[in-house]
Amino acid sequence: MLESKIPQGPLADKWTHYKSKVPLVSPANKRRLDIIVIGTGLAGASAASSLAEMGYNVKTFCFQDSPRRAHSIAAQGGINAAKNYQNDGDSVYRLFYDTIKGGDYRSRESNVHRLAEVSSSIIDQCVAQGVPFAREYGGTLDNRSFGGVQVSRTFYARGQTGQQLLLGAYSALSRQIAKGGVKMYNRHEMLDIVKIDGKARGVIVRDLMTGKYERHFGHAVVLATGGYGNVFYLSTNAMASNVTAIWKAHKKGAMFGNPCFTQIHPTCIPVSGDYQSKLTLMSESLRNDGRIWVPKKKGDDRQPRDIPEDERDYYLERRYPAFGNLVPRDVASRAAKERCDEGFGVGPTKLAVYLDFKDAIKRLGQDVVSARYGNLFEMYEKITGDNPYSTPMRIYPAVHYTMGGLWVDYNLMTTVPGLYAIGECNFSDHGANRLGASALMQGLADGYFVLPYTIGEYLSNDIRTPAISTDHEAFEKAEKESKNRNDRLLNNNGSRSVESFHRDLGHIMWDNCGMARNIAGLTKAIGEIQSLKKEFWDKVRVPGRDNVLNPELEKAGRVADFIELGELMVRDALDRSESCGGHFREESQTDEGEAKRDDENFTFASAWDYQGEGTDPVRNKEKLEFEAVQLTQRSYK
Amino acid sequence: MADLNLTLKIWRQDGPTEPGGFKTYDISDLNTHMSFLEMLDVLNENLVNSGDEPVAFDHDCREGICGMCSMVINGRPHGPLEGTTTCQLHMRHFNDGDTVTIEPWRAKPFPVLKDLIVDRTPFDRIIQAGGFVSVNTGSAPDGNAIPIGKDISDDAFDAAACIGCGACVAACKNASANLFTAAKISQLALLPQGQTERVERVIGMVKQMDEEGFGHCTNTGACEAECPKEISVDYIRKMNWEFHSANVKG
Numbered sequence: 001m002l003e004s005k006i007p008q009g010p011l012a013d014k015w016t017h018y019k020s021k022v023p024l025v026s027p028a029n030k031r032r033l034d035i036i037v038i039g040t041g042l043a044g045a046s047a048a049s050s051l052a053e054m055g056y057n058v059k060t061f062c063f064q065d066s067p068r069r070a071h072s073i074a075a076q077g078g079i080n081a082a083k084n085y086q087n088d089g090d091s092v093y094r095l096f097y098d099t100i101k102g103g104d105y106r107s108r109e110s111n112v113h114r115l116a117e118v119s120s121s122i123i124d125q126c127v128a129q130g131v132p133f134a135r136e137y138g139g140t141l142d143n144r145s146f147g148g149v150q151v152s153r154t155f156y157a158r159g160q161t162g163q164q165l166l167l168g169a170y171s172a173l174s175r176q177i178a179k180g181g182v183k184m185y186n187r188h189e190m191l192d193i194v195k196i197d198g199k200a201r202g203v204i205v206r207d208l209m210t211g212k213y214e215r216h217f218g219h220a221v222v223l224a225t226g227g228y229g230n231v232f233y234l235s236t237n238a239m240a241s242n243v244t245a246i247w248k249a250h251k252k253g254a255m256f257g258n259p260c261f262t263q264i265h266p267t268c269i270p271v272s273g274d275y276q277s278k279l280t281l282m283s284e285s286l287r288n289d290g291r292i293w294v295p296k297k298k299g300d301d302r303q304p305r306d307i308p309e310d311e312r313d314y315y316l317e318r319r320y321p322a323f324g325n326l327v328p329r330d331v332a333s334r335a336a337k338e339r340c341d342e343g344f345g346v347g348p349t350k351l352a353v354y355l356d357f358k359d360a361i362k363r364l365g366q367d368v369v370s371a372r373y374g375n376l377f378e379m380y381e382k383i384t385g386d387n388p389y390s391t392p393m394r395i396y397p398a399v400h401y402t403m404g405g406l407w408v409d410y411n412l413m414t415t416v417p418g419l420y421a422i423g424e425c426n427f428s429d430h431g432a433n434r435l436g437a438s439a440l441m442q443g444l445a446d447g448y449f450v451l452p453y454t455i456g457e458y459l460s461n462d463i464r465t466p467a468i469s470t471d472h473e474a475f476e477k478a479e480k481e482s483k484n485r486n487d488r489l490l491n492n493n494g495s496r497s498v499e500s501f502h503r504d505l506g507h508i509m510w511d512n513c514g515m516a517r518n519i520a521g522l523t524k525a526i527g528e529i530q531s532l533k534k535e536f537w538d539k540v541r542v543p544g545r546d547n548v549l550n551p552e553l554e555k556a557g558r559v560a561d562f563i564e565l566g567e568l569m570v571r572d573a574l575d576r577s578e579s580c581g582g583h584f585r586e587e588s589q590t591d592e593g594e595a596k597r598d599d600e601n602f603t604f605a606s607a608w609d610y611q612g613e614g615t616d617p618v619r620n621k622e623k624l625e626f627e628a629v630q631l632t633q634r635s636y637k
Numbered sequence: 638m639a640d641l642n643l644t645l646k647i648w649r650q651d652g653p654t655e656p657g658g659f660k661t662y663d664i665s666d667l668n669t670h671m672s673f674l675e676m677l678d679v680l681n682e683n684l685v686n687s688g689d690e691p692v693a694f695d696h697d698c699r700e701g702i703c704g705m706c707s708m709v710i711n712g713r714p715h716g717p718l719e720g721t722t723t724c725q726l727h728m729r730h731f732n733d734g735d736t737v738t739i740e741p742w743r744a745k746p747f748p749v750l751k752d753l754i755v756d757r758t759p760f761d762r763i764i765q766a767g768g769f770v771s772v773n774t775g776s777a778p779d780g781n782a783i784p785i786g787k788d789i790s791d792d793a794f795d796a797a798a799c800i801g802c803g804a805c806v807a808a809c810k811n812a813s814a815n816l817f818t819a820a821k822i823s824q825l826a827l828l829p830q831g832q833t834e835r836v837e838r839v840i841g842m843v844k845q846m847d848e849e850g851f852g853h854c855t856n857t858g859a860c861e862a863e864c865p866k867e868i869s870v871d872y873i874r875k876m877n878w879e880f881h882s883a884n885v886k887g
Contacts, residue, residue, distance in 0.1 A: 046774070049774070050773075050774040053773045053774060064697060064703075064705060065695060065705065065754075065756070065757055065758070066757065066758065066760065066761050066801065067761070068704070068761075068764075068801055069697055069698075069703045069704060069705050070703075071697070071698060071703070073698065073702050073703050074698045074700050074702050074703065083780070085781060121775070121777070123780040124777040124778065124779055124780045125772070125774060125775075125777045126780075127777065127780040127783075127830070128770065128772040128776075128777035128778070128830055129769070129770050129772060129830070130769075130770050130793070130797075130824060130825050130828050130830045130831050131797075132790050132791075132793040132794040132797050132824065132828065133780075133790070134790070135784075135785055135786075135787045135790040136787065137786075137787050138784060139784025139785050139786055139787070140781050140784055141780055141781055157794060157797075158794065160702065160798065162702075163702055163798075163800075164794075164797060167797065170764070171764065171768055171769035171770070172769060172772075172774075174761065174764045174765045174768060174769055175765070175769040175771060177761075177765050178765040178766065184761075186758065186761075209750060238697040238698040238699070238703065239696060239697055239698075239699060240697050272668075272670045273668050273670060273671070275668060275671050275675050275678070275679060276675065277672070277674065277675050277678055277699065278699045280699075280700055281700075378720075379700070379701065379725070382701075382718075382721060382725045382726075382727065383672075383725070383727065384670075385670075385727075385729060448774045448775075449774070449775075452774065497682050497685045497686060498685075499678070499682055499685075500682075541685065541686075541688075543684075543685055543688065543689065543690050543691070544690050548651070548652065548751070549693055549750065549751045549754070551691070551693055552685065552691060
């Protein structure tokens with residue numbers, strides 16, 4: 001029943017053949033086709049602008065005050081591409097291989113190969129838009145290396161690569177808005193998908209300023225709504241990043257792929273108190289020059305500078321001599337947790353390790369270190385009050401990215417015909433662990449170079465469909481459901497704030513479905529989440545009204561969806577009794593404490609099918625076939 | 638980590654056409670490691686728990702990069718620290734017993750929508766008037782085809798670092814958007830990719846800026862002083878040069 005629609009032929013030729021065979025839509029017909037794009041991050045903005053350039057009518061929605069605010073903007077480190085500008089042996093195959101291996105062999109070969117193939121064009125496109133990438137003195141593009149690889153293929157713009165790439169995509173989007181190809185709706189939140197005759201035909205959105213519900217028709221709907229890491233309450237995501245759009249799509253029939261695959265990023269500023277609203281990432285690029293260590297002695301309370309060299313445990317260099325501090329994120333995160341669990345953690349909470357630049361400053365000089373990481377050091381100092389030039393940073397892992405998302409086929413279409421998911425909100429390319437600098441690559445690959453082709457396969461069969469009136473009963477029903485739900489929230493007269501429920505959910509998820517998971521904790525978590533859901537609908541208090549800007553109401557809807565998603569994540573984590581990538585089941589580890597896969601039973605992507613309120617969801621499998629790579633125990637030693 | 642007690646004077650306004658005014662709130666036992674917005678979160682949770690409407694404010698990434706947060710704190714856009722957005726400001730920079738005044742951006746082209754939230758869509762329209770390079774997806778040459786000197790690329794980056802928050806407008810007594818507009822014009826004028834449309838761009842963007850009702854540059858440099866990304870007023874000089882030479886050429 002799950003059709004991945006992978007094209008025939010050798011892996012390296014699939015995409016080329018596909019592109020030359022995919023049905024086209026003529027320019028005259030493109031003008032008659034409407035496409036809705038939800039979200040304006042890297043994936044959404046690049047897709048909306050590219051589709052409009054091709055001649056489609058595009059309507060784009062974001063909940064922020066401007067499309068330029070999407071959370072892609074916060075990505076720091078860089079974007080990968082198989083350019084081999086550094087002459088260090090890089091190639092499309094190597095980028096493909098590193099990504100498959102980094103994802104612990106739980107992604108689809110054909111998609112990942114396509115991603116590696118189009119990576120080079122992304123850099124070209126961004127340079128042409130005026131993205132000021134870092135350059136060498138000779139004027140050529142500079143590269144840095146990132147975790148999990150042995151080449152330098154990461155392009156960057158100081159520590160603000162996401163910002164510069166997003167502003168590039170935003171500029172392309174702005175050009176199309178000015179030309180009339182894209183109609184932009186700021187401060188609008190998608191509340192539901194509208195299906196007619198089994199196909200996605202539109203959306204219900206709420207104008208956040210007026211509270212008005214609106215109906216919008218599209219021949220196809222593209223979701224580009226990012227990740228759902230905020231299910232953990234504390235994460236590096238922006239405050240309003242949420243799961244609502246894809247969760248509503250899931251409840252309308254789009255299967256959810258690998259919901260439990262979560263990336264815990266190793267280098268974040270540790271939690272400092274209960275009031276904390278979010279966690280701040282310190283870019284992985286810091287691991288190029290910073291060295292991670294803890295004291296060799298348990299509970300060593302000395303200042304870091306007073307601990308002599310031979311009393312420090314550079315545990316990543318010790319355990320993984322081949323990759324050292326540049327092991328992939330999941331490995332680095334678990335290693336930090338292991339040291340802290342054993343009692344070697346540092347700082348007031350003992351839930352932190354040191355990231356030290358002393359040797360880098362000695363080797364390169366403070367000026368060079370400052371040129372590379374100056375803005376990150378400043379950010380660290382603003383938040384903690386400590387100066388990383390003179391004292392090591394304290395870091396701890398935090399939720400950062402979700403590899404899971406809506407299941408999509410090779411065309412990036414979900415199991416609802418005409419409904420697409422691109423960027424972080426789909427499950428496709430990163431398997432069980434994403435490599436650094438690959439999120440920006442995937443978002444822009446999907447939006448600029450993949451979806452604009454693949455959507456033609458569907459729309460070429462839809463050229464005779466006239467625009468459907470939004471008076472259609474399906475629109476009316478969906479709008480009424482959205483409105484009723486908000487009315488229920490507002491009239492609940494409960495006693496607890498939305499925030500308090502979100503915080504509770506976060507604790508359940510982090511404790512039981514975080515860096516380490518086991519059968520007892522996961523089983524317990526399902527019950528806890530179900531009780532939390534019941535209590536939410538009994539006791540939540542949402543102040544204000546529906547017909548005005550009401551941030552508490554927006555948050556309430558999002559948290560209600562997070563609670564339901566949380567249960568699905570836990571079910572998926574329970575179902576997958578192997579360890580792989582960021583999914584670490586304590587029952588499945590090697591003698592050295594590394595994640596142990598069970599290829600015989602789990603070489604598949606899970607795809608969960610919603611069965612309605614109160615009924616357990618059904619797990620389908622997409623079996624993963626590997627032709628080009630051989631499955632091995634991942635080793636970075 | 639001493640606890641902090643503050644008196645907050647916050648601008649409350651129900652809608653764009655409603656009258657607004659200051660309301661005073663006391664808040665106690667704050668942790669000095671909190672961020673300013675986390676302090677407002679605490680206030681809002683208290684307000685919700687006591688059945689009041691929370692204070693509406695724009696915020697999202699809380700890492701100083703999305704440009705969403707926008708409040709005037711004790712008379713200064715983004716508060717007392719240089720080169721810092723509101724979300725990156727921490728309570729350790731305040732003293733126990735302080736009274737803190739919090740207002741929205743004040744500028745005619747940025748009408749207040751609710752409480753501390755203003756409408757900044759004029760900035761989007763300025764970008765739509767030319768803040769781009771007209772290059773369709775798929776038509777780009779190789780990224781290394783045109784070498785760009787490191788100094789030029791770095792200079793373009795310094796301009797491109799603008800987060801579009803609007804503090805420059807809020808800081809300017811004329812509510813001028815010169816720094817915002819100049820930053821984008823300069824970024825693209827510096828790079829070879831921006832040359833083809835250089836003339837139309839500066840003319841279009843400056844025209845849009847004027848139509849939105851932003852005022853003239855005061856030449857006092859308040860915008861640079863309050864810019865959380867420390868964008869230099871030097872780019873305004875560059876924009877003026879671009880504008881005048883475009884008019885000569887045009």
